[in-house]
Amino acid sequence: MEKRVAHNSLFISFEGIDGCGKSTQLLKAARFFRDNGFEVVETKEPGGTMIGKHLRSLLLEEGAKIQRSEVLMFMLDRSEHVRQVIMPALKQGKIVLCDRFIDSTLAYQHDYSFEILDALNEFATGGLKPDLTLYFDVPLEVALHRRRQRSETDKIESRSNFYMETVLARYLKASIRDPQRIKIIPAQQSIDQVTKAMEAQLRGLIASGL
Numbered sequence: 159m160e161k162r163v164a165h166n167s168l169f170i171s172f173e174g175i176d177g178c179g180k181s182t183q184l185l186k187a188a189r190f191f192r193d194n195g196f197e198v199v200e201t202k203e204p205g206g207t208m209i210g211k212h213l214r215s216l217l218l219e220e221g222a223k224i225q226r227s228e229v230l231m232f233m234l235d236r237s238e239h240v241r242q243v244i245m246p247a248l249k250q251g252k253i254v255l256c257d258r259f260i261d262s263t264l265a266y267q268h269d270y271s272f273e274i275l276d277a278l279n280e281f282a283t284g285g286l287k288p289d290l291t292l293y294f295d296v297p298l299e300v301a302l303h304r305r306r307q308r309s310e311t312d313k314i315e316s317r318s319n320f321y322m323e324t325v326l327a328r329y330l331k332a333s334i335r336d337p338q339r340i341k342i343i344p345a346q347q348s349i350d351q352v353t354k355a356m357e358a359q360l361r362g363l364i365a366s367g368l
């Protein structure tokens with residue numbers, strides 16, 4: 159695990175393809191930590207700050223015309239998010255639960271190499287990485303089925319199956335590269351079963367003294 163920002167602080171990111179159930183599980187994790195007496199901040203990317211909210215609507219509703227610009231907009235969002243929200247909370251010894259972070263860029267902006275995106279992520283975050291990343295692993299068909307039950311799709315969500323298969327492959331590559339940080343949670347089962355698997359990881363963290 160990376161060196162902690164402050165004693166008792168913990169930074170956990172939630173990752174996976176759209177429809178994997180990570181946002182649902184983030185809420186459960188927040189309740190789990192609060193029930194165990196911890197202070198929790200829930201946040202997300204894109205859109206965790208005021209500037210991020212503007213970027214989010216530009217990115218998700220309009221879609222950046224140029225991919226390079228899209229990457230840089232995610233980086234601007236991330237840089238402000240770390241500065242305004244994540245670091246202050248960690249310095250106060252809080253638990254930060256973040257819906258998407260650096261690995262989303264590695265997975266979704268897959269026109270670019272890990273080398274380039276690692277450098278950009280490092281620059282945007284000042285080197286901050288999550289202490290733990292929970293990757294919710296579902297086959298594309300399961301995620302698509304869950305997404306179909308929701309009515310709206312935005313510019314990014316309407317991408318092709320081929321694009322999404324590549325996103326899955328990049329998540330896999332990221333988790334193979336960094337198995338200490340990225341823990342894979344099988345997420346095909348019911349919400350309660352997935353929560354159980356996730357809580358087993360979180361209990362382990364608490365037992366190890368956080």
Ligand code: Z5A
Pocket residue numbers: 174175176177178179180181182183203204218232257258259262263264266267304305307308314315345346347348349350352
């Ligand atoms: N993006 C990027 O390209 N680069 C970056 O660097 C970053 C982001 C940071 C953000 O979309 C988009 O930005 C995202 C990547 C890109 N695009 N895509 N595609 P967003 O924030 O609008 O949404 P999202 O993060 O992709 O997903 P989401 O809406 O938050 O969904 P989710 O977290 O994957 O799943 P959920 O909301 O928890 O669940 C989805 C539905 O399934 C819901 O109805 C649940 O009740 C149901 N569900 C959840 N779990 C289960 C189980 N276990 N069984 C059955 N049903 C379930």
